[in-house]
Amino acid sequence: MKMSASEKQDCLVIKVDEPRIDAAVAVRFKDGMRDLTEHPARRVILDLSSVDFLDSSGLGAVVSVMKHLGRGRQLDLAGMTPAVDKVFRMTRMDSVFDIYPDTNAAIDGAAHAS
Amino acid sequence: MLSRTAFRATFENVRLAIERAMTTLEPLHLQPEEASSIELVLAEALNNVVEHAYAPGDEGHIKLVLRHGRAGLLIEIRDNGRPMPNGRAPLGDNPKDYARADDLPEGGFGWFLIRELARDLVYDRENGENFLIFRMAIGRR
Numbered sequence: 001m002k003m004s005a006s007e008k009q010d011c012l013v014i015k016v017d018e019p020r021i022d023a024a025v026a027v028r029f030k031d032g033m034r035d036l037t038e039h040p041a042r043r044v045i046l047d048l049s050s051v052d053f054l055d056s057s058g059l060g061a062v063v064s065v066m067k068h069l070g071r072g073r074q075l076d077l078a079g080m081t082p083a084v085d086k087v088f089r090m091t092r093m094d095s096v097f098d099i100y101p102d103t104n105a106a107i108d109g110a111a112h113a114s
Numbered sequence: 115m116l117s118r119t120a121f122r123a124t125f126e127n128v129r130l131a132i133e134r135a136m137t138t139l140e141p142l143h144l145q146p147e148e149a150s151s152i153e154l155v156l157a158e159a160l161n162n163v164v165e166h167a168y169a170p171g172d173e174g175h176i177k178l179v180l181r182h183g184r185a186g187l188l189i190e191i192r193d194n195g196r197p198m199p200n201g202r203a204p205l206g207d208n209p210k211d212y213a214r215a216d217d218l219p220e221g222g223f224g225w226f227l228i229r230e231l232a233r234d235l236v237y238d239r240e241n242g243e244n245f246l247i248f249r250m251a252i253g254r255r
Contacts, residue, residue: 020129022125022129022157022161023125023128023157023161023164023165024125024126024128024129053150053153053154053157055154055157055158055161055224056158056221056222056223056224056227057161057221057224059223060219060220060221060223061220063218063219063220064220066218067216067218067220082146082147082150083146083150083153083154086147086150086151086154087154087227090209090226090227090230091209091223091226091227092209092210092212093209093218095212096212096218
């Protein structure tokens with residue numbers, strides 16, 4: 001599972017460099033996210049701009065990562081492609097996460113919020 | 115008949131089967147919205163078989179048939195695994211407004227998504243084989 005993390009301002013930005021988060025990689029995605037989010041940033045931005053497919057297993061994995069971060073830490077989503085956005089909308093998970101068009105908007109969003 | 119395939123039931127093979135199916139559907143010039151719905155429904159229905167019909171380590175197989183007709187795209191999935199609970203295809207959990215992050219479900223949306231996107235879904239069992247067939251409305255502009 002190709003994913004990379006970088007620190008931008010006070011945020012940890014994690015980019016998924018895979019075209020799919022599906023049942024075949026959901027567990028690896030969760031493990032990768034758990035490793036990368038050991039970094040103590042309070043706010044984690046997940047950059048999904050390279051992901052053009054996500055199924056219910058992938059969705060469950062993203063939710064699991066968010067729950068794993070626990071209270072006081074936040075998982076925001078950025079750069080969702082139309083097919084990924086559709087799954088979040090249909091399951092109403094779009095109301096659970098803060099969603100930004102891209103990482104820059106997500107970082108700015110944080111700046112405005114604080 | 116657009117295609118008929120059979121493959122061993124693993125998540126990796128489901129991925130490959132979906133990739134092949136989407137290539138097969140290219141001549142239909144689907145709208146991106148139609149294509150993403152078909153891809154999602156295929157993933158949910160086929161992964162369900164891998165996850166629930168067969169026990170881990172089983173040498174289970176999945177048969178996938180795609181047909182294109184006036185009513186749209188007909189998708190037929192067969193496997194030799196366990197029957198669905200109570201002999202029925204699940205309805206799936208409806209999404210709710212979740213008050214607390216702790217309450218968020220991490221699964222259970224597969225059947226909800228299938229039910230939302232597919233039409234005329236029929237599940238039956240014939241000669242020890244699970245048989246799921248449904249239609250995707252396509253080409254209606």
